[in-house]
Amino acid sequence: MSSKNIVAGLDLGTNSIVLIAASVKDKDEIDIVGIGKSESLGMRKGVIVDIDRTSNAIEEAVEKAERMGGCEINSVFVGVNGPHISSTNNHGVVAVSNENNEISIEDVQRALQAARVVALPVDRKIIHVLPRQYIVDGYDGILDPAGMYGTRLEVDTSIITGARASIQNVLKSVERTGLHVEALVLNTLASSETVLFPSEKELGTVLVDMGAGTTEIAIFREGSLVFTAVIPIGGDHITSDLAVGLRTPIAQAEKVKIEEGCVLTELLPGENHIEITNVGGQEVRRVSKRLLGNIIEPRVREILVLVKEKIKTSGFDEVLPGGVVITGGCASLDGMVQLAEEVLDLPVRIGTPQNVGGLVDIVNSSSYTTAVGLVCFGSKRVQVPKLSREKNIHMSSFFQKIKAWISDIFSPAG
Ligand SMILES: Nc1ncnc2c1ncn2[C@@H]1O[C@H](COP(=O)(O)OP(=O)(O)OP(=O)(O)O)[C@@H](O)[C@H]1O
Ligand SMILES: [Mg+2]
Known part of the structure; x- marks a missing residue:
């Protein structure tokens, strides 16, 4: 298969590295053709702690995906995660440069550049400057001001930043494998493209990705990402709690969690038992399923309470009619769902990847959300949108410029 129509997303997770390759015919027609998964041994709490091991795991995932898809993968959209990620708001203002007051794409670009100017410590790096709304001569709520008339253009943005060193480690680990990084994308921004409905993004919804080493939070409102935060606790902590509480090896605790795990003790009958081996591996014991719940529930409760606190600090806690969508392993x-609704006091649903074709049976699980989201995100950015002939004439260079602007905004370099 030609590599021209292939878009690939790379999720560098604490538990596993996932590479998904998709064939893109149109931005709304994405067929997943290849999936590669490898054990992530060089990551902790969402950040790279060993570049060699991470690069090797990426290579393994790429080879698997290429073999499955019968395609060549040369470039990837890479997800960024980690407790170092934070978001802030900024405002940019420019005077419209055209004499006839028609707002050009350059004016939009300048407004975004103006919003990009924030006092950041040298060890921080901007990952995204996301426009939330434009304001033209005091009229707010404008999503695409190019082509409109006005004299003063303002933009409200969410600026997503991360630790420079962590971002450099991501770039180095990927580029060492010979892959070109198309763009670094905040995990939850990518995931939102496949798990959230446009109406949820519009209304006000929290996306929570509970992975192995982290719990990622992103709030969407009026179609845009308005807040993000990462808590360095996830499924690995539940597994270690079980290993300690049941005095069993980590591998056994992980297996028991996946097969029998339940976060609500009240749902578990006390008389049901499972067999587990002790740390030495010789002795087999019977433990009640209720005991599992007694260990898992407090940890998940703790994570959800921290999520609630983050939602409160965001200042959007009163305007979330879309509720919460939980994804991740x-x-x-x-x-x-029941526990999250009780703790967060909001409607909750589980999110799995949507709106893709091809190998959907495999990726139809919440642990593939980020990788699928990256492919969806990427497919929209590499497409040249189809325009009517008339519009094409007027906007011939418009999309070239928009492409340049997007690559600037999402550029991994600099
Ligand atoms: N069916 C399941 N039931 C319970 N837990 C599960 C299940 N499948 C996966 N998990 C847990 O989900 C976690 C892995 O989730 P995921 O693949 O989303 O993490 P990751 O993306 O690698 O990590 P992170 O996003 O934190 O860097 C592990 O802790 C794993 O035990
Ligand atoms: Mg993850």
């Missing part, structure tokens, strides 16, 4: 734990 831990979303599969039984009872998650």
